[in-house]
Amino acid sequence: xxxxxxxxxxxxxxxxxxxxxxxxxxxxxxxxxxxxxxxxxxxxxxxxxxxxxxxxxxxxxxxxxxxxxxxxxxxxxxxxxxxxxxxxxxxxxxxxxxxxxxxxxxxxxxxxxxxxxxxxxxxxxxxxxxxxxxxxxxxxxxxxxxxxxxxxxxxxxxxxxxxxxxxxxxxxxxxxxxxxxxxxxxxxxxxxxxxxxxxxxxxxxxxxxxxxxxxxxxxxxxxxxxxxxxxxxxxxxxxxxxxxxxxxxxxxxxxxxxxxxxxxxxx
Ligand code: NAP
Numbered sequence: 271x272x273x274x275x276x277x278x279x280x281x282x283x284x285x286x287x288x289x290x291x292x293x294x295x296x297x298x299x300x301x302x303x304x305x306x307x308x309x310x311x312x313x314x315x316x317x318x319x320x321x322x323x324x325x326x327x328x329x330x331x332x333x334x335x336x337x338x339x340x341x342x343x344x345x346x347x348x349x350x351x352x353x354x355x356x357x358x359x360x361x362x363x364x365x366x367x368x369x370x371x372x373x374x375x376x377x378x379x380x381x382x383x384x385x386x387x388x389x390x391x392x393x394x395x396x397x398x399x400x401x402x403x404x405x406x407x408x409x410x411x412x413x414x415x416x417x418x419x420x421x422x423x424x425x426x427x428x429x430x431x432x433x434x435x436x437x438x439x440x441x442x443x444x445x446x447x448x449x450x451x452x453x454x455x456x457x458x459x460x461x462x463x464x465x466x467x468x469x470x471x472x473x474x475x476x477x478x479x480x481x482x483x484x485x486x487x488x489x490x491x492x493x494x495x496x497x498x499x500x501x502x503x504x505x506x507x508x509x510x511x512x513x514x515x516x517x518x519x520x521x522x523x524x525x526x527x528x529x530x531x532x533x534x535x536x537x
């Protein structure tokens with residue numbers, strides 16, 4: 271009998287958790303599921319299968335993990351801005367000969383009434399910010415805040431997942447974890463007299479309300495573009511990721527049958 275397909279999900283996103291649940295539901299015991307997290311937030315999602323936490327030690331470390339754990343397939347469901355781990359996944363899977371799929375969120379689309387200014391990098395956004403407003407809502411993740419440390423003349427309202435010391439000249443912190451609602455976001459922006467929103471072009475629904483709130487209040491949004499997506503096959507829906515997994519399973523089953531026929535023929 272063929273052993274379960276060992277599938278590694280590179281996670282840390284709501285989509286990755288939803289994917290793990292959907293995979294377990296569709297494939298059950300035919301799948302050995304491991305979800306990998308960087309371990310930045312200190313929270314562990316309640317997902318089916320095993321959860322491992324912490325970096326692999328670069329692309330070579332990930333390749334060694336794939337070989338050591340005999341992983342059959344990888345789905346990269348990390349955040350669109352988590353470019354380093356995605357690059358490592360590309361290189362490690364190529365080195366270890368493991369099929370890999372990227373599950374990527376569809377990007378947000380500009381709508382009537384949106385006042386977006388786009389920047390290629392967080393540093394570019396920081397340089398541009400004083401020309402757009404004086405009271406900025408910064409919901410870009412703690413790791414990105416150093417880019418704004420020398421931005422003068424702007425007061426920041428920073429949203430974080432958990433309290434952390436900030437090295438920003440004039441700032442106030444609000445703690446929150448998505449999904450966020452439109453009315454709450456409008457209230458927050460009004461209460462703090464925000465006149466510009468800084469955001470990553472993350473896509474997805476959990477953090478879209480701040481973009482819709484900016485549109486409702488006619489505020490400019492300084493939108494940092496996504497890094498280039500990883501090379502290779504990519505899908506935008508969980509259903510498509512399930513189909514890809516089914517195809518990997520079928521290919522493995524066919525290879526298994528060929529090997530057995532070959533062995534029987536040699537007897
Ligand atoms: P990154 O810059 O691409 O990765 C930095 C390092 O963190 C990687 O080289 C790797 O360390 C480790 N790492 C990242 N994701 C990992 C995972 N899923 N499992 C094991 N190790 C991982 O990524 P990041 O921007 O720091 O994001 C870290 C995690 O938070 C990701 O899982 C991502 O999905 C999630 N996240 C990121 C953002 C964002 O805006 N960047 C937003 C929400 C959630 P080694 O080189 O040692 O293997």
